[in-house]
Amino acid sequence: MEYTTLGSTGMEVSRIALGCMSFGSSDWREWVLDEDESREIIERAIDLGINFFDTANMYSLGDSERVLGNVLADYDRDEQVVATKGFFQMDDDNPNSGGLSRKAIEQELANSLDRLGMETVDLYQTHRWDYDTPIEETLRALDDAVRRGQARYVGTSSMWAHQFADALATSERENLERFQTMQNHYNLLYREEEREMLPLCEREGVGVIPWSPLARGYLTRPHEAFDATTRGETDEHARNHPYFEGGGREINERVEELAADYGVTMAQISLAWLLHQDAVDAPIVGTTSVEHLEDAVEALEIDLSESDQAYLEEPYEPVLVSGHE
Numbered sequence: 001m002e003y004t005t006l007g008s009t010g011m012e013v014s015r016i017a018l019g020c021m022s023f024g025s026s027d028w029r030e031w032v033l034d035e036d037e038s039r040e041i042i043e044r045a046i047d048l049g050i051n052f053f054d055t056a057n058m059y060s061l062g063d064s065e066r067v068l069g070n071v072l073a074d075y076d077r078d079e080q081v082v083a084t085k086g087f088f089q090m091d092d093d094n095p096n097s098g099g100l101s102r103k104a105i106e107q108e109l110a111n112s113l114d115r116l117g118m119e120t121v122d123l124y125q126t127h128r129w130d131y132d133t134p135i136e137e138t139l140r141a142l143d144d145a146v147r148r149g150q151a152r153y154v155g156t157s158s159m160w161a162h163q164f165a166d167a168l169a170t171s172e173r174e175n176l177e178r179f180q181t182m183q184n185h186y187n188l189l190y191r192e193e194e195r196e197m198l199p200l201c202e203r204e205g206v207g208v209i210p211w212s213p214l215a216r217g218y219l220t221r222p223h224e225a226f227d228a229t230t231r232g233e234t235d236e237h238a239r240n241h242p243y244f245e246g247g248g249r250e251i252n253e254r255v256e257e258l259a260a261d262y263g264v265t266m267a268q269i270s271l272a273w274l275l276h277q278d279a280v281d282a283p284i285v286g287t288t289s290v291e292h293l294e295d296a297v298e299a300l301e302i303d304l305s306e307s308d309q310a311y312l313e314e315p316y317e318p319v320l321v322s323g324h325e
């Protein structure tokens with residue numbers, strides 16, 4: 001396994017992060033694995049040297065955190081980097097179970113720690129921008145969480161670059177913990193982040209940990225076969241993102257072509273491309289099988305030539321912003 005220093009922190013993380021949205025309960029989404037199957041994948045990830053795990057309170061409405069916490073309880077906590085998130089409303093009847101007010105952050109972080117069975121998470125991330133709470137209130141609540149020892153670092157996820165710049169400037173002005181990471185939507189089929197967000201992250205030394213690096217499966221199999229898996233058939237978000245638009249189909253074909261040339265899988269070519277992007281620290285890979293996880297780790301060994309990177313990039317056409325509002 002390769003490790004990298006996450007953004008401007010001193011913390012070392014594996015270059016592949018394990019996304020835990022696929023773990024928890026199939027009652028939440030048909031394609032989500034229940035505890036026993038999830039355990040097998042998480043344990044194999046640890047065997048392979050992955051030390052970086054990303055979950056969120058909303059994944060399987062808390063069961064993803066529970067499952068991850070149950071598995072990690074059998075290991076040395078010091079060896080793992082655990083990241084979770086809060087923002088989305090957890091209880092339909094309680095408007096304060098979502099958002100980024102001080103009340104919501106204090107409650108939701110405490111609930112996440114409870115489900116994880118941990119006193120501290122290494123990275124606590126805000127899942128989306130809260131248009132109803134001043135950013136200074138959010139940052140003060142996060143700073144207090146760090147002071148209380150409930151989180152070591154704070155990070156955030158998809159938003160506009162101007163909002164992120166505002167948040168970073170507010171932290172600096174008020175001397176508060178700053179967002180150390182940006183978890184954003186970035187893959188070969190969605191590259192809008194290259195305009196503003198990635199240059200901002202590079203300039204500010206912010207760690208970049210992309211979500212849906214494989215376009216929710218569309219970058220792992222030929223266009224015609226997209227519906228071939230349970231997730232492909234039932235994951236409505238895969239269709240809501242603009243993967244099938246612009247040059248999407250042609251990129252999918254070029255990934256398939258290069259996979260054959262290199263003698264590897266499409267998932268490996270797609271991940272290798274992302275791992276070659278300077279701004280990227282660690283893609284957060286979603287997986288529903290041990291074999292796919294092993295594939296992802298092997299992608300670290302692929303040396304994708306510059307001309308092949310350019311070949312994969314060439315058909316891309318700008319698409320509507322997707323992943324945040």
Ligand SMILES: NC(=O)c1ccc[n+]([C@@H]2O[C@H](COP(=O)([O-])OP(=O)(O)OC[C@H]3O[C@@H](n4cnc5c(N)ncnc54)[C@H](OP(=O)(O)O)[C@@H]3O)[C@@H](O)[C@H]2O)c1
Nearest residue numbers: 019020021211212213214215216217220229231267286295
């Ligand atoms: N911050 C946010 O707003 C946000 C949003 C989305 C996700 N996330 C995070 O990002 C993580 C990853 O997201 P994601 O699951 O959407 O990402 P993804 O890695 O783009 O897609 C995962 C899917 O790709 C397919 N796949 C993966 N490896 C494969 C392989 N080697 N061969 C063939 N198919 C393969 C699997 O599809 P099948 O199951 O169909 O085989 C898998 O379910 C999540 O777990 C979560 O932690 C964060």
